[in-house]
Amino acid sequence: MAKADECGAKDGGSLDGEDRRFLTGLARGLAGALLFSLPMLMTMEMWFLGLYVHPLRLLVLCTVNLPMLVLLAHYIGFEKSIGWGAAYRDAITAYGLGILVSAGFLLLFNVLGQGATMATAVAQIALQAVPASIGALLGRSQLGDSDEEGDEEDEGEKAEAGYGRELFMMVVGALFLNLNVAPTEEMNLIAFKATPVHTLLMVVTSIVLMHGFVYAVQFRGGHRRAEGAGWWRPFFVYTIPGYVLALLVSLYALWTFERVDSVSLQQIMTTTVVLGLPAAIGAASARLIL
Amino acid sequence: MGSTTDPARSKGRSSHLVEWTTGLLCSLLVAGLFVMLVIDIVRHRQEPARFEVSATAIEPAGGRYRVTVAVHNPSLATGAQVHVRGDLMRGDEVAESADVTFDYVASESAEKGALFFAAQPSPGTLRLTVVGYTDP
Structure with a gap:
């Protein structure tokens, strides 16, 4: 200024x-x-x-x-x-x-x-x-x-870019998409409609999409695996920590918007997984575009 | 000797260690999430929502009486538009009624709301019931 x-x-x-x-x-x-x-x-x-x-x-x-x-x-x-x-x-x-x-x-x-x-x-x-x-x-x-x-x-x-920067960018991407959807009534409604099987499938979908976004699909800016390197290294070092961060950011957003007060642990987990889906996409996209 | 003092290599090794430690810890957390979800799948059953409604406080409010009501849903199903009615009884007659609708009462969770009455309610004269709900 x-x-x-x-x-x-x-x-x-x-x-x-x-x-x-x-x-x-x-x-x-x-x-x-x-x-x-x-x-x-x-x-x-x-x-x-x-x-x-x-x-x-x-x-x-x-x-x-x-x-x-x-x-x-x-x-x-x-x-x-x-x-x-x-x-x-x-x-x-x-x-x-x-x-x-x-x-x-x-x-x-x-x-x-x-x-x-x-x-x-x-x-x-x-x-x-x-x-x-x-x-x-x-x-x-x-x-x-x-x-x-x-x-x-x-x-x-x-x-x-260091590992810390990568994780930070994922947090920003997750928070950004999260803030867009966390306050909406639909997050609760999807969580209420979901059976535990749906919730489990949402976790798997989030992780697969996240990994696919950055590695399998090889967008511009996406990471290319080194020749001969296994798929599991980026999966364990980036995708899984990225998903955990997406879930933590989701939980934080739900807490901020008072969506976790007076509900059971199981319900908190389900709503966090629901919100974790856009957060995971946000985190993966952030690594591509930021 | 060169390998032990090479700062670039030792930095690379320590950043590798940080990455793998983070990966391992996060894998454990995700595995924990999967375990909790599998437990949920095992104990999940189709059942109608059930509600327990109780008055947690009765206090004067602006010339009337506010009754704080808590609705607890111990079932594994969530109820939407949960309609709670409170009747103040005088003998067998309903002297006064008030009602409130909760958007959702989640499974194994509780919600709070309030009913207002002109006459002072007491535990002996107040009858609280869940009149109806919808599936979300």
Whole structure:
């Protein structure tokens, strides 16, 4: 944001390359925030959640979001992040964009302000700002030109990516898809309709899809197995931990949205597996596209 | 000697160890999930949902009385639109009624809600029943 102010303070001259690049990044971030959060901004359950979400759980979600954005920005920020300072600036910018987009569109849809107190309005915006801010950061990576300078360097960085980064990206992907569906009534309904056999099949489907996405189908950016290497290495080192992370993120999302209170352990397990399916797809996709 | 002091190789080995340890721990967790799901499959049976409804608190609220009701479903089936009615009895006559509908009462779970009455209910005069439900 500081950059934008500096740019505004320039004596009416044309924007130099760096400012233009930052503003382009900002526009992409705005587009990303909208593209990724509009489905949630137009979901009724998300508006109602703002009325009853536990304040402490909301605070945890919003607090956890910040270091997650910083880490994400460190890899795929508005501008090629070179250090933690720049990553922090990018993360805060994305968070700010997320809040602006959420507040703006909730006002546009006339969801805020109708008998709502300030506290519920803030809760409604805060809930939506989390996926919107992730979208803002992802927007830079997803909406950028493929022939843009620096992309080659990005690829090089990706190739050197450590195991921790891979797992982190899976968490972000899982959380992102999770936030889109976790608050909906359908998650509970699918869990209630599922018999234990269905639940077991959902686990198997999630794992197979996850592994298939990244290894068998060999999308662009997907991992290729080294010649002669067994299928089991990527399966045990990436797919299974990725699925466990997807389940943990699902459980966290269900806890945040108060879907695990006063229900049995068996029911919590079933709902987590149901939500784990989109989370697993999100985690696998994140490894492909981020 | 070279192999023991080569930092790149020892770094590679330690990252390998981290990856395999994570893989092993997560495999155990997924195996645990499978075991729990198989146990569920074994004990699963088709049965109708059952409900136990009780009053957990009676307190004054805005000139009326609020009765907090808890519906427990000990069965393995989930009930939807669970309709609970409370009748305040005066002798054999129903003096006052109130009802509430729970969206879902999940299997082996409990939900809470409240009924409001003008007259003060007591455990002797309050009759709570589940009137009906649908399958989800």
